[in-house]
Amino acid sequence: MGWAQEVAPTDEVGGGELEDVTVLPTYKVKGRPPEELGFRIAGRLTLLDSGGTYLMIREVIPNTAAAKAGLRPGELIAKIDGKSPWLNPFKLGRLQGLQWIEGEGSRKTMTVSMEVRAPHAKEPRKVTIVLPSPAPHWGSEQWNAPEGRTPAVVKEMGPMAALAREVMDNGIWSMQTDTPFLESAPCNVDPVLGYRWMIVQPSGTHAIWVSQQRGKTEILLTCSSSEMRYSRFLTSPAGAMDKGACLAFKTQKERREVSPEEVRVEFQREMDFWLTKVRRVTGRWPFEAWAGETAANAGSSSPKTTSANVSAPLAESFLKLPVATVVQKQLFLDALGKIGLDGDGWAFTETSRALGDDHATTVRFDPSMPPEESSILLKVDGKAPKAAYLQQWRKEGHGPLPGLGELPPLSSVVDVTDVRIYADEMAAVVFELPVKASNAELPADKFLARFRVNKTHRGFEDFSVKLREPMRVAGIAKVTDAGLEARFQMLDPALAPQPVWLRMGGGVRVLFVKISRAFEVTRTDFTRVAVFEDFAKPAP
Numbered sequence: 001m002g003w004a005q006e007v008a009p010t011d012e013v014g015g016g017e018l019e020d021v022t023v024l025p026t027y028k029v030k031g032r033p034p035e036e037l038g039f040r041i042a043g044r045l046t047l048l049d050s051g052g053t054y055l056m057i058r059e060v061i062p063n064t065a066a067a068k069a070g071l072r073p074g075e076l077i078a079k080i081d082g083k084s085p086w087l088n089p090f091k092l093g094r095l096q097g098l099q100w101i102e103g104e105g106s107r108k109t110m111t112v113s114m115e116v117r118a119p120h121a122k123e124p125r126k127v128t129i130v131l132p133s134p135a136p137h138w139g140s141e142q143w144n145a146p147e148g149r150t151p152a153v154v155k156e157m158g159p160m161a162a163l164a165r166e167v168m169d170n171g172i173w174s175m176q177t178d179t180p181f182l183e184s185a186p187c188n189v190d191p192v193l194g195y196r197w198m199i200v201q202p203s204g205t206h207a208i209w210v211s212q213q214r215g216k217t218e219i220l221l222t223c224s225s226s227e228m229r230y231s232r233f234l235t236s237p238a239g240a241m242d243k244g245a246c247l248a249f250k251t252q253k254e255r256r257e258v259s260p261e262e263v264r265v266e267f268q269r270e271m272d273f274w275l276t277k278v279r280r281v282t283g284r285w286p287f288e289a290w291a292g293e294t295a296a297n298a299g300s301s302s303p304k305t306t307s308a309n310v311s312a313p314l315a316e317s318f319l320k321l322p323v324a325t326v327v328q329k330q331l332f333l334d335a336l337g338k339i340g341l342d343g344d345g346w347a348f349t350e351t352s353r354a355l356g357d358d359h360a361t362t363v364r365f366d367p368s369m370p371p372e373e374s375s376i377l378l379k380v381d382g383k384a385p386k387a388a389y390l391q392q393w394r395k396e397g398h399g400p401l402p403g404l405g406e407l408p409p410l411s412s413v414v415d416v417t418d419v420r421i422y423a424d425e426m427a428a429v430v431f432e433l434p435v436k437a438s439n440a441e442l443p444a445d446k447f448l449a450r451f452r453v454n455k456t457h458r459g460f461e462d463f464s465v466k467l468r469e470p471m472r473v474a475g476i477a478k479v480t481d482a483g484l485e486a487r488f489q490m491l492d493p494a495l496a497p498q499p500v501w502l503r504m505g506g507g508v509r510v511l512f513v514k515i516s517r518a519f520e521v522t523r524t525d526f527t528r529v530a531v532f533e534d535f536a537k538p539a540p
Contacts, residue, residue, distance in 0.1 A: 038064020
């Protein structure tokens with residue numbers, strides 16, 4: 001089935017925008033209260049094979065007429081009252097306005113008949129929305145749990161588990177349209193459904209979306225602030241940042257991606273907002289900001305991240321940090337012991353580039369296949385490889401770049417007997433360790449080593465061992481950067497976290513010539529597989 005390009009999204013259905021639930025119309029009116037239809041549209045789509053035009057449903061509001069009629073996000077509206085939505089996409093808005101006018105004291109019943117279909121369904125089904133609908137109603141003075149919703153079960157542990165369960169129990173049923181960030185199929189092909197809630201404040205808008213559709217509990221946090229910043233983070237009940245991005249705008253035309261350090265700070269602020277500044281306050285909504293709290297973006301930054309601290313000599317700043325307790329040190333050692341574990345049996349896609357290479361390659365590695373078939377070159381610089389390049393690549397016999405289990409052990413790089421606490425976050429502890437002295441020309445106090453360990457799965461979320469600032473060596477050579485950085489992701493709660501991003505190497509400038517040796521690797525699309533065994537080969 002072919003699809004045309006999606007038309008710009010529209011919200012001209014169901015009676016206006018409903019982004020801030022705290023400003024919905026109250027139900028304190030005389031006679032029968034006005035009631036909205038209760039769903040939102042993501043945009044229009046056209047089938048290439050039939051030429052038919054559809055409206056795609058983005059979300060269905062709980063305890064509304066649409067929810068009671070059985071409408072689902074991700075479904076496509078083929079007809080409204082027997083006519084194509086292409087001809088009357090705004091009819092629902094006019095019907096809603098009529099309902100508001102006649103709602104006061106009126107006994108008239110309104111119906112909206114629609115033909116809808118799931119993305120993969122061959123035949124449409126009929127849905128009839130009837131106004132007024134029986135109680136409970138969305139927006140009433142006392143919150144009522146959504147009708148017909150099975151209580152959610154979150155098996156994963158962590159600080160976000162209870163919140164994730166509450167959002168799935170009470171939130172707005174919605175389709176996630178940010179498919180590139182989720183690395184999912186386009187929403188018109190295979191929509192990912194979950195539950196959403198949003199809180200709007202003068203300093204920013206915060207949204208949380210929770211889904212269990214892909215076999216695990218996924219939590220997407222977004223925040224857009226009045227300071228022209230937009231952040232989004234993918235996490236889990238454990239509270240680890242699996243993925244994060246943040247854009248800053250000077251104007252609508254100028255925007256920049258902020259540094260990884262800023263992204264981490266923004267993530268901790270957003271975690272703090274949802275875990276400490278949101279609760280049920282008036283009883284009208286399940287989630288509200290309390291005690292006049294402002295948006296997370298207006299909060300204080302993470303501890304010990306001032307520029308003065310970063311630029312201070314490591315030896316002095318390190319000695320000022322509190323020594324890890326026995327329990328905290330064991331947390332670090334548990335994470336250290338998981339490095340390199342459970343690496344076998346994962347198929348993944350690896351995009352890599354070594355400094356000095358002309359091309360970035362994307363390769364699929366699958367250990368369940370015979371050795372000669374376990375590596376497939378997918379792309380070179382984002383495009384399908386040319387025949388000559390592919391032939392040379394196969395001749396060279398490429399395998400995956402080194403994983404952390406194949407690198408020198410961290411215990412040979414840092415002193416694990418002296419563990420300090422840099423920051424104790426809600427879901428993780430950031431440890432700082434001294435780097436072991438290699439030689440007099442590269443003293444240990446010129447390097448900074450920090451490790452973030454998740455409190456729930458007791459594994460690394462990320463770590464970095466790197467040069468604090470450029471330094472002179474032997475009078476003429478200037479070391480510009482050096483070190484190792486890695487990020488991890490919990491792919492299976494029963495297994496150790498796996499590295500999903502790795503950068504190792506460094507650079508030196510001798511007189512006016514810069515020499516760099518490094519590689520950077522990103523791994524995605526992990527699948528657990530059985531490792532190939534050649535049973536045809538006789539035993540030795």
